[in-house]
Amino acid sequence: MIVCKFGGTSVGDAESIARTATIIASRRDRQPVVVVSALGGTTNQLLQVAEQSAKGQLIGALRAVEGLRDRHLTQARLLLDPAEADEVSAELSAMFDELAALAEALKTLGDLTPRSLDTIAALGEQLSSVLVVAAFRKLGLPAEHVDAREVMITDGNFTRAEPQAEAIAEAAQRVVMPLIRAGRIPVMGGFFGAAQGTGITTTLGRGGSDYSASLVGAALQADAIEIWTDVDGMLTADPRVVEGARLIERIGFEEASELASFGAKVLHPNTIAPAVMRGIPVWVLNSRKPDGTGTLITFDAPRRSVTAIAGKSGVTLVKVRSPRMLLTEGFMRMLFDVFGRHHTSVDVVATSEVSVSVTIDDVASLEALVVDLRDLGDVTIERNRGIVSVVGSGLSDGGSAMARALGAIGDIRVHMLSLSASGINLTIVVDGEQVSPAMRRLHDEFFTSATAA
């Protein structure tokens, strides 16, 4: 049994949905369970409808509702015979009527609670899952709709609900398993679920469909999880920056996590943790090129000195120098307390005996932060910096990777250096405009030059 998850671009229109059906048809003997996102862009529009309505802009909100209705019904007509299209359109339309009624209620209330936001956001996946089931059946697949609220049981923390693994395992065995055994293909919406006890609709947070797929896969002890998207998989670098970036065929979970937090945006590894931790292999595949090898993410992948290069600009470097740090216990605690109080998360840290340097992405509270940091020492702020990361599970196993990385950086000015405790991420802080050249030099050193690893 496998779980196949299709993202918004893989179910974005009739043509993509038909391609999705072909992919599932080719995997029938593996007993697929299908998890779908909303049609690409729908969730953003739904959230806008909710916000506009609560602000009193009902006409704009209702216009957006009709735009979404039109889009969904058009795809239904393209995919189905007229009689089937009418039936499915009626079902979809009822959901849009409900959305319009919710918009009016929000306008009257003038207040948007996390609970109403979830009820509205979840409609995207409810719509797409109904449409996909009808399309699959039309194309000869024995699809069966599963309401995610019967399986994806969460706590009541709206907009970021916490899945309840035991309840999900029980529900998946009870609701989904019999369908698989009967030779059916269960199809459910990702991203949303229901609060334990009350049954009120919740969501897992943006991009949550990968998380749903991983949770369902873990609950059913799937043999594999396939995350179908619109890129070939994870690459050795961002191809928009580095010409000749290559597909990574297999990557370790920790390496994938490092890459995600330092630039690569294919998927957030936290969302696949429930599956990977149980030893279930997760594939990232391109639904436009279903024959591609994709990237396999596993708990332990082959050790390599360098797996990929990542980079991001727009980083701010904060340096605190304090002679008091010398011999003072608790300095670090006080320093990080300040960042905590200002809700500013720190990415990279380097310290010496009398100074600490950290990088931050979010400068919303920078001024207030600096005022408080001045109590601890001299503060300097360097804006427009960037981070380049060299990621590899065997990076610090010895060998020459570290020396080669610094050699490749050459005369590009380095402001800060840090090797993660796990030893798999060498992070180099450079000027913002040097991020791309540094990435190219590093990629060239490890992946394209004659001596490439």
Ligand code: ASP
């Ligand atoms: N549709 C949801 C979102 O856009 C969930 C997902 O696609 O993973 O955030």
Ligand code: MG
């Ligand atoms: Mg997504």
